[in-house]
Amino acid sequence: MPGKLFLIPNLIAPDAWQTLSPQVLQILPGITYFLAEDLKNARRFLSALKIMGPIENLQFELFDKNTDKKTIHTLLEPLKAGYDVGVLSDSGCPGVADPGALAVAYAHQINAEVIPLVGPSSILLALMASGLNGQCFAFQGYLPIENEKRAKAIKEFEKESAKRKQTQLFIETPYRNTTTFAELVKHLQSSTKLTVAYTITSASQFIKTKPVSEWRKTSLAFEKEPCVFLFLSE
């Protein structure tokens, strides 16, 4: 019998411990084997929780966006051998805009139980707090970096939003926030509703929805934090 694969969310703002569910704290002390997006961060996170026993008794394997599909069965040998394994994200929920899917797919193949634990997801929280359509939405990852391609993508996603009443969600890396915001405001229709959400779950959390026409009058001082952008054509 294989072990269980636990998917373990991590904080999305420093010290926002109150966003981790008790479920995570219950399950973690029973796990010895971890796949982690960043080994140093994983050890720091588990140490800070003060529930794990000696950290040198735990076994970590690196598992990030560069992990080759072919190595998964080696990384997950303990799972196959009957041990529980935790997939530990660096920020947010494993498998959602984050590595995780490869490990989960392998667990399903060997018929291991997969148990997702409750924790913060910037995408889900931004959608909840946007006031945009939560009955129909699409997460598109990152916009293209190249100017012409990005402009084209923004316009196409806006058309689709209008056609299906579908909220469009994107993420952006901090150093491109300002550019992406400027491009969205430039290329979207005035009446389209745009949400800007960053530092979610922190004390300085910023989540605002306005028509593009109003954003055009607003200057935005972005924090150095990953940002979620959402829009809905109305």
Added chain:
Amino acid sequence: MPGKLFLIPNLIAPDAWQTLSPQVLQILPGITYFLAEDLKNARRFLSALKIMGPIENLQFELFDKNTDKKTIHTLLEPLKAGYDVGVLSDSGCPGVADPGALAVAYAHQINAEVIPLVGPSSILLALMASGLNGQCFAFQGYLPIENEKRAKAIKEFEKESAKRKQTQLFIETPYRNTTTFAELVKHLQSSTKLTVAYTITSASQFIKTKPVSEWRKTSLAFEKEPCVFLFLSE
């Protein structure tokens, strides 16, 4: 100054209290005004938490999928007047496959702070545990009920999944689970990966991903629980 609008998740399985974040328990005792999807359930939920003081001191307004947009400003008068208001879901997260968006949109209009709290979402948990693509996904709500339209929708969403490597997510009401599963298995390609997820966060949680060819050999005894279906064309 308006108050704050708190978005309060609710359990998605009976007695799964360990899935509610401490954040929810911290914030709730400070709230007197609630918009609730079901008044009886809301009172029962808050009473069970044993953190609220006398329940008769709290004020509840019904806010569900039938709530008229025109009445929102009346329902949220306390928010405008400076009081914090909680939007309380019956199950899962307000605003995601759930009422909430109208209240949030109004809060943004009057410049009230909107604060989404962390809790269980069957859609997010199912996506995490599916092993399907979490870098690009679309939530489509319910499939059409009428046979011909449903078959057409399944095939169209599968084409889109193939074209964009986009995971497609749907929810279904318990009494249509068996039909919807049969139709998915019938109309999807053999190699498409299909996830069936129900009673998430309960002890009897079921989350499995298999190619459609394998599902065709499987009989599935559905619980009387809402189900999330996901697929990815490969």
